[in-house]
Amino acid sequence: MNEQEKRAVFERYNERTHIIGRVVSVITLVLLVGAPFVLGVILGAMPDVGAVAKGFVSVGLVWMVSGVAEYLIYTPMLGAGGGYLAFITGNLINMKIPCAISARDMVGAKTGTAENEVISTLSIAASSLVTILVLALGVLLLVPLQPILQSEVLQPAFANVVPALFGAMAYKYFRGNMKIAVTPLVVMSLLFILVPSLTGSTSFMIIPSGAMAIAITWILYRHERKSSDK
Amino acid sequence: MTILSQLNGPAIYAVCGGIVAFVAVICVVFMIRAWRAGVALGMDKTKMRRVITSSVTFTILPSIGILLGVIALSGSLGTPWPWLRLSVVGALHYETQVAQAAAEQVGMSSLSAAEMTPRAFTTIALLMSVCIIWGMLLSTLFSKRYLKKLGGSGSSGGGGAAGFGDKAMTAMFIGLICAYVGSYIGGFVSGEGLFTFSGDWTPLAVAGVSALTMAGCVYLSEKKGMAWLESFSIAGSMLVGMAAAVLLRLAV
Numbered sequence: 001m002n003e004q005e006k007r008a009v010f011e012r013y014n015e016r017t018h019i020i021g022r023v024v025s026v027i028t029l030v031l032l033v034g035a036p037f038v039l040g041v042i043l044g045a046m047p048d049v050g051a052v053a054k055g056f057v058s059v060g061l062v063w064m065v066s067g068v069a070e071y072l073i074y075t076p077m078l079g080a081g082g083g084y085l086a087f088i089t090g091n092l093i094n095m096k097i098p099c100a101i102s103a104r105d106m107v108g109a110k111t112g113t114a115e116n117e118v119i120s121t122l123s124i125a126a127s128s129l130v131t132i133l134v135l136a137l138g139v140l141l142l143v144p145l146q147p148i149l150q151s152e153v154l155q156p157a158f159a160n161v162v163p164a165l166f167g168a169m170a171y172k173y174f175r176g177n178m179k180i181a182v183t184p185l186v187v188m189s190l191l192f193i194l195v196p197s198l199t200g201s202t203s204f205m206i207i208p209s210g211a212m213a214i215a216i217t218w219i220l221y222r223h224e225r226k227s228s229d230k
Numbered sequence: 231m232t233i234l235s236q237l238n239g240p241a242i243y244a245v246c247g248g249i250v251a252f253v254a255v256i257c258v259v260f261m262i263r264a265w266r267a268g269v270a271l272g273m274d275k276t277k278m279r280r281v282i283t284s285s286v287t288f289t290i291l292p293s294i295g296i297l298l299g300v301i302a303l304s305g306s307l308g309t310p311w312p313w314l315r316l317s318v319v320g321a322l323h324y325e326t327q328v329a330q331a332a333a334e335q336v337g338m339s340s341l342s343a344a345e346m347t348p349r350a351f352t353t354i355a356l357l358m359s360v361c362i363i364w365g366m367l368l369s370t371l372f373s374k375r376y377l378k379k380l381g382g383s384g385s386s387g388g389g390g391a392a393g394f395g396d397k398a399m400t401a402m403f404i405g406l407i408c409a410y411v412g413s414y415i416g417g418f419v420s421g422e423g424l425f426t427f428s429g430d431w432t433p434l435a436v437a438g439v440s441a442l443t444m445a446g447c448v449y450l451s452e453k454k455g456m457a458w459l460e461s462f463s464i465a466g467s468m469l470v471g472m473a474a475a476v477l478l479r480l481a482v
Contacts, residue, residue: 035246036359039242040352046352048336059331084369103281114271121260126285130293131317134297143309156475156479162330162340165323170437173403188409193424196420198413198416
């Protein structure tokens with residue numbers, strides 16, 4: 001097969017990848033957003049759309065910005081097939097991206113080439129299937145453990161999932177960024193101490209806290225740029 | 231019938247399992263198509279086989295970490311929903327934060343089975359689904375044009391402009407964490423009256439234990455060459471923090 005024929009094969013493959021990718025992304029979106037309503041029918045309780053809208057304003061906007069940035073940064077690395085698959089199967093930063101990059105490095109494929117397109121799709125598909133399989137097996141094994149997981153003694157553990165997450169993340173993010181973290185942390189602590197009723201709307205407090213952290217980052221960034229320009 | 235037995239019911243498993251199975255089929259279809267395209271393009275089959283093998287081995291350990299996340303969330307949301315969320319689209323840190331935010335909107339003080347109702351659950355499930363659609367939505371709408379525009383230039387988005395973007399993203403997460411850690415401090419100091427220091431200290435203690443565990447994981451992976459620990463650091467630290475909550479409650 002000469003270069004021209006190869007290019008034609010790849011273009012055909014890419015064209016169909018976009019069609020299939022778009023179709024399966026739309027179906028997955030409908031299934032995922034529709035699932036809570038189907039579960040609502042089963043449980044006899046539909047979601048509170050007003051509460052969802054409020055929750056979206058408080059926390060969803062943060063994830064929207066993060067989602068757009070991830071899309072812009074990772075799509076060129078992953079190519080068409082890898083991109084569609086990675087955004088459907090999730091766990092991008094902690095798994096799919098390092099997995100695809102290590103596969104690409106192993107083969108020596110360059111971003112934007114046909115080889116990279118094939119390699120990253122193979123890598124992400126294999127990785128996603130393994131995750132699905134491991135979780136399915138794990139869940140199967142969890143079924144007999146349900147009575148233990150639901151026992152009274154273990155309830156404090158499950159009631160503290162969120163503090164456990166934020167403790168771990170606090171170390172990860174504050175480390176090396178204390179200049180940014182200290183002001184919002186002190187201001188937020190004081191606010192929650194002086195107005196305890198705010199605890200019920202912590203997710204809304206993310207907005208001023210995030211704005212403060214971004215403003216400090218901007219000041220530090222400008223300062224760094226000025227120093228490096230001199 | 232308790233809320234958890236409702237959330238772990240066979241019908242819920244069927245809905246969630248059906249979606250997971252659909253995504254597994256998508257992966258198989260993409261894999262077969264990529265393999266065939268690779269063969270048609272004259273790529274070395276041994277290379278492609280090595281890519282699959284290395285990706286499989288690379289993924290096993292982090293997948294076990296994700297499974298620990300399913301266990302962590304199963305106590306409040308049942309098993310099938312966290313299984314679906316973490317098999318498809320989601321990530322542990324995202325799911326937990328959004329679930330907590332949704333729990334607040336439906337009037338729950340914390341994400342726990344004790345306060346969970348069917349309506350609260352479906353509301354939480356919908357917010358978890360809606361907040362993370364952006365990658366899928368944008369790739370459906372723009373990927374073809376976006377990739378064509380890049381034209382295989384090899385750009386990975388890393389330029390001068392990306393410099394502040396990355397920092398702003400980190401800052402946003404720092405702000406988010408500060409709001410929650412601040413609320414635990416405030417809850418302890420003034421939860422039962424201004425400056426009484428008699429509020430609930432468990433979240434603060436759990437966050438502290440979890441942070442210390444994370445510090446230990448980072449030390450071992452960076453200084454002692456145990457890089458494999460990274461895959462477990464978040465889920466592992468969470469589980470140690472959660473175990474501390476049980477022990478502290480038993481001890482006090």
